[in-house]
Amino acid sequence: MNKNSNTYQILYAAVMVLLVGTVLAFIYMALKPKQNENIANDTRKQILSALHIAPPSDAQVKDVYEKYIIQDLLVDAQGNVVDSADNVAFNVDMKKNVKLAERQLPVMKCKLDDGSTKYVLPVYGAGLWGPIWGYIAVNDDGNTIYGANFSHEGETPGLGARITEQSFQDEFKDKHLFVDGEFKSVAVLKRGQKTTNGAEQIDALTGATITSRGVSDMMADCLAPYEAFLKKMQTASNPAPATTAIESETNDNQPQ
Numbered sequence: 386m387n388k389n390s391n392t393y394q395i396l397y398a399a400v401m402v403l404l405v406g407t408v409l410a411f412i413y414m415a416l417k418p419k420q421n422e423n424i425a426n427d428t429r430k431q432i433l434s435a436l437h438i439a440p441p442s443d444a445q446v447k448d449v450y451e452k453y454i455i456q457d458l459l460v461d462a463q464g465n466v467v468d469s470a471d472n473v474a475f476n477v478d479m480k481k482n483v484k485l486a487e488r489q490l491p492v493m494k495c496k497l498d499d500g501s502t503k504y505v506l507p508v509y510g511a512g513l514w515g516p517i518w519g520y521i522a523v524n525d526d527g528n529t530i531y532g533a534n535f536s537h538e539g540e541t542p543g544l545g546a547r548i549t550e551q552s553f554q555d556e557f558k559d560k561h562l563f564v565d566g567e568f569k570s571v572a573v574l575k576r577g578q579k580t581t582n583g584a585e586q587i588d589a590l591t592g593a594t595i596t597s598r599g600v601s602d603m604m605a606d607c608l609a610p611y612e613a614f615l616k617k618m619q620t621a622s623n624p625a626p627a628t629t630a631i632e633s634e635t636n637d638n639q640p641q
Contacts, residue, residue, distance in 0.1 A: 428475070432505055434554075435520040435534040436495055454505075456494040464613030479509035479518060483607065490610055495522070503531050504618070506611055510603025513595040514539040517548065517603060523562070527618030530571070533557040535600060545596030556587040563619075568612045573601035 426443065429450040433440060440449040457474035461467050474491030482488050493505040502525040509518040519535035535548040547553055560571045569584035574597075576588045589597030 425475075431534045431536060432493060432520050435505055435522040435532045436497070436503055437532050453495050453497065454493050455496045458492040458494060460490045460492055460611070460614045462490075462610060462613060464611075464615075464617040477507070479507050479607075480516065483509050488610060490614070492611075492614070501525070506608060508603050508607035510599050510606065512537055512540045512548075512599040513545050513593070514541070517596070517599055519548075519600075519603070521557070521604065521608065523615070523618075525618060526622045527615040528561050528563045530557050530560045530562065537596075540596050541593070544590065545593040547590050547593065548596060548600055553590060560585045560587070562608060562615065568609060568615070570605040570608055571601070572605075573597045 426446045429446050430440065433446075433450060433453070436453065438449065438453060440446045454475075456469060457472055458466050459468040459473055459477075474493050477489050477491040482491075491507055495503040495505060497503065503522045504525070505520050505522045507518070507520055509516065511517065515538035517535060517537045517540070519533060521533050522531040523529065524531050533554045535554060537546060537548060540546040540548065557571060562568060562570055564583050564585065569580075569582055572580045572584045572586040573589050574580065574586050575594065578586075580586050
């Protein structure tokens with residue numbers, strides 16, 4: 386075949402494209418499990434960060450995660466556990482989940498070294514330039530935030546990207562999701578502004594009003610569906626005092 390002919394050049398290009406495509410596909414398939422594990426480990430580190438836990442090294446992330454996260458749960462809008470299979474909460478794709486009319490509500494139950502129990506709830510929303518997401522760790526009183534971790538896809542460095550800074554995330558610690566028994570979430574507002582619904586608040590990041598508002602809206606939108614679940618936790622941690630036998634007998638003997 387004439388190597389200078391159009392036919393030869395077209396066939397040569399087609400073979401090269403096929404060969405290179407095959408090699409790239411093989412490399413992609415070979416590396417995909419490692420890539421998926423790296424993505425999973427990054428998620429695990431974010432969840433652990435919300436619990437104020439830092440793995441000693443990247444190689445130990447999975448082991449540390451499995452040590453502290455003792456159970457995965459899916460709950461419904463009534464606060465009932467509907468699934469507790471391994472990794473059922475971890476595997477929920479929040480990007481897709483927040484678009485559903487009936488969302489899945491993933492919960493990761495954690496047991497710390499001091500014996501306390503925390504519940505980690507994922508959140509997902511929109512910043513200025515793209516998606517933002519995070520994890521909120523709640524005490525077993527169903528109300529008090531123990532820790533928070535936030536991340537983003539493309540917020541402005543030095544401005545909106547500061548939601549990843551520990552100093553901003555620490556502002557959420559010990560804030561309450563309920564005020565006078567009503568779910569209020571936590572608002573992120575400019576310094577000097579006040580919430581209109583009585584919710585607790587933190588100061589917005591300077592120069593990052595839209596990203597700060599995105600964090601505030603994300604928390605309100607994603608945590609509100611957990612209201613019944615959180616209220617059940619509150620009831621469990623503060624059960625109504627039982628009437629003693631003596632009190633009951635006294636009441637029975639009172640004159641009518």
